[in-house]
Structure formats: C-alpha cells, structure tokens
Amino acid sequence: IEMTQSPSTLSASVGDRVTITCRASQNVKSWLAWYQQKPGKAPKLLIYQASILQNGVPSRFSGSGSGTEFSLTITSLQPDDFATYYCHQHNSYSDPWTFGQGTKVEIK
Amino acid sequence: QLQLQESGPGLVKPSETLSLSCSVSGGSLRTNSHYWGWIRQPPGKGLEWIGSIYYSGTTYYNPSLKSRATISADTSKNQFSLTLRSVTAADTAVYYCARRLVGRGFDPWGQGTLVSV
Numbered sequence: 001i002e003m004t005q006s007p008s009t010l011s012a013s014v015g016d017r018v019t020i021t022c023r024a025s026q027n028v029k030s031w032l033a034w035y036q037q038k039p040g041k042a043p044k045l046l047i048y049q050a051s052i053l054q055n056g057v058p059s060r061f062s063g064s065g066s067g068t069e070f071s072l073t074i075t076s077l078q079p080d081d082f083a084t085y086y087c088h089q090h091n092s093y094s095d096p097w098t099f100g101q102g103t104k105v106e107i108k
Numbered sequence: 109q110l111q112l113q114e115s116g117p118g119l120v121k122p123s124e125t126l127s128l129s130c131s132v133s134g135g136s137l138r139t140n141s142h143y144w145g146w147i148r149q150p151p152g153k154g155l156e157w158i159g160s161i162y163y164s165g166t167t168y169y170n171p172s173l174k175s176r177a178t179i180s181a182d183t184s185k186n187q188f189s190l191t192l193r194s195v196t197a198a199d200t201a202v203y204y205c206a207r208r209l210v211g212r213g214f215d216p217w218g219q220g221t222l223v224s225v
Contacts, residue, residue, distance in 0.1 A: 033213025035155075042204055042217035043155065049211060086155055088213055096170040099155040 001026045003087055005100035011108040016077045020103045022070040022087035031091040034063055034072045037102075038083045046085075047072065074105075082107055110135040112205050112218035119224050120199075126192040126223055130205030137183050138163055143208040146179060146190045148201040149220075156201075160208065161188055195225045 002025040012018050022032065030050040035043035045054045047063035050070055060075045074081055087100040116128035130144070137144060145160035159169035161179045169177055173192070181188040192199060202222050206214035 031211070035213065042206075042220050043214070044217075045213045045215035048213045054213075054215065088155075088157075090208070090213070096172065097157045097160075099157065101154045 001028060001089055001091065001096075001098055003089055003098050003100040005085075005087055005103045007103060008101065009104045009106060011106050012077050013108045014077055014079060016108075018074045018077055018105060020072045020085055020087075020105075022065075022072070022100050024068045024070070024089055026091075027067050028089040028091035030066045031089055032063075032065070032070050033088045033090070034061075035086045035088065036081075036083045037086065043086060077105070081105065110207065110216055112207065112216060114203060114205050114218045114221040116203075116221060116223070118222060120195050122196055122225055123194055126190070126195050126199065126225075128190045128203055128205075128221065128223070129187050130189070130218060132186045132188070132207075135207075137181050137186055137188060141210040143210070144179075144181065144188045145206050145208055145214060146177075147204045147206060147214065147217075148199075149204070150198075150201045158190065158192075158203075197225050199223070200225045 004023045006021050032050045034047040037043040051063045062073050084102045084104045090097040111133045113131045120126045142163045143160045146158040159179045161167045176193045178191045202220040204220045206217040208214045
C-alpha cells in the first residue's frame with residue numbers, strides 16, 4: 001500500500017492553521033497514525049486510528065479521515081511545531097506497514 | 109516508563125551482516141498485544157518499516173528486504189534483535205526500534221543508531 005502525502009513542503013507562520021493530506025492506494029480503514037519528527041530525533045506519535053490524540057499531545061493537533069483519505073490539522077501553529085510529519089498505515093499483516101514520504105513544515 | 113535503546117556496530121562492510129539489539133526497560137517483551145519493531149531512515153530520507161515481532165513470537169517483515177531480515181527476541185534479557193544479511197550502501201540508515209500496541213502507532217521509539225555500510 002502506497003501512502004502519498006501532500007504537500008511535500010509547507011511554509012507557514014506562527015498562528016496559521018495548516019492541513020496535511022495523506023492518501024492511501026488502498027482502503028486502510030482507520031488504521032492510520034501521524035508522527036512528528038524533528039532533526040536528529042526519533043519520530044513522536046501524535047495521532048492513531050486516524051483521529052485519536054496520543055496522551056500528552058496538544059489539542060491543536062487533530063486528525064480525520066478513513067478509507068483512503070486522511071488529514072492532519074494544526075489549528076494554530078506554534079514555534080515548536082516546525083518539523084516533518086509522516087503518516088503511517090498499519091492495516092494488514094499480509095501487507096507491509098508503510099509510511100508517507102513526509103511533509104516538512106517550515107517557517108514562512 | 110517504557111524505554112528502548114538500540115545498540116550495535118556503527119560500521120558494517122558491504123556483503124556482511126548487520127546486527128542490532130534493542131534493550132527494553134520499564135516493560136516486558138511478553139506483554140499482551142505488544143509489537144516490537146524495527147524502522148529505518150536513510151540520511152535525509154523517509155521512514156521504512158523493516159519488520160516486527162509480536163509478543164507471542166510471530167514475526168512480520170517488509171518484503172522489500174527480500175528475506176534478508178530476521179527479527180528475534182530474547183525474553184530472558186528483555187531484548188529483541190535485528191539481523192540484516194548481505195548489506196549494501198543502500199542499507200546505510202538510522203535504525204530505530206519501537207513498540208506498537210495493537211491498533212496504535214509506534215510509541216515509544218529508541219533514540220536511533222546510525223549504521224553505515
């Protein structure tokens with residue numbers, strides 16, 4: 001299953017509302033997670049099952065979608081949010097779990 | 109608090125075997141509904157899932173690695189390991205170990221270890 005994120009790069013300002021899209025080549029139901037990664041650090045789980053916020057993640061992050069279309073929204077971008085974001089599907093044990101190619105959120 | 113830590117050589121010669129271990133503290137490999145996995149990230153690139161081992165011992169692999177990968181667990185040491193055979197320069201990456209609960213994403217992750225071929 002291929003995961004395609006858009007855009008690849010997003011330029012935004014503090015306080016902006018930003019949305020990242022992830023499309024799956026096949027139906028992955030709601031088995032979709034989102035991660036944030038900063039340079040030199042391991043990814044951090046933000047959202048799982050498409051829309052459930054991981055404990056400790058700020059409520060300005062939200063996820064939606066099911067099937068083949070998903071989105072991650074940050075309602076008011078904070079300085080700490082400039083990072084790369086990845087989607088990840090884990091729908092099936094017979095197909096490899098795959099990540100999107102990443103979306104870099106940079107300062108405008 | 110669950111913590112994972114990768115260890116292993118930082119340099120492997122082409123055609124040889126890469127071996128990494130992940131030590132788990134603050135939790136047990138035998139815990140129900142836990143997957144323990146390996147993910148890698150080539151420099152400047154995205155994430156690739158290598159494979160996972162379920163708490164029961166069942167393993168799952170990414171077919172793109174063409175059967176070069178083996179994941180095993182040593183419950184007496186609370187460690188799980190990755191072996192990747194016949195490495196090439198394309199296997200140069202930061203290798204992460206991580207836990208995944210059934211129905212959830214990978215969390216937490218180890219800090220990652222860079223392996224150069």
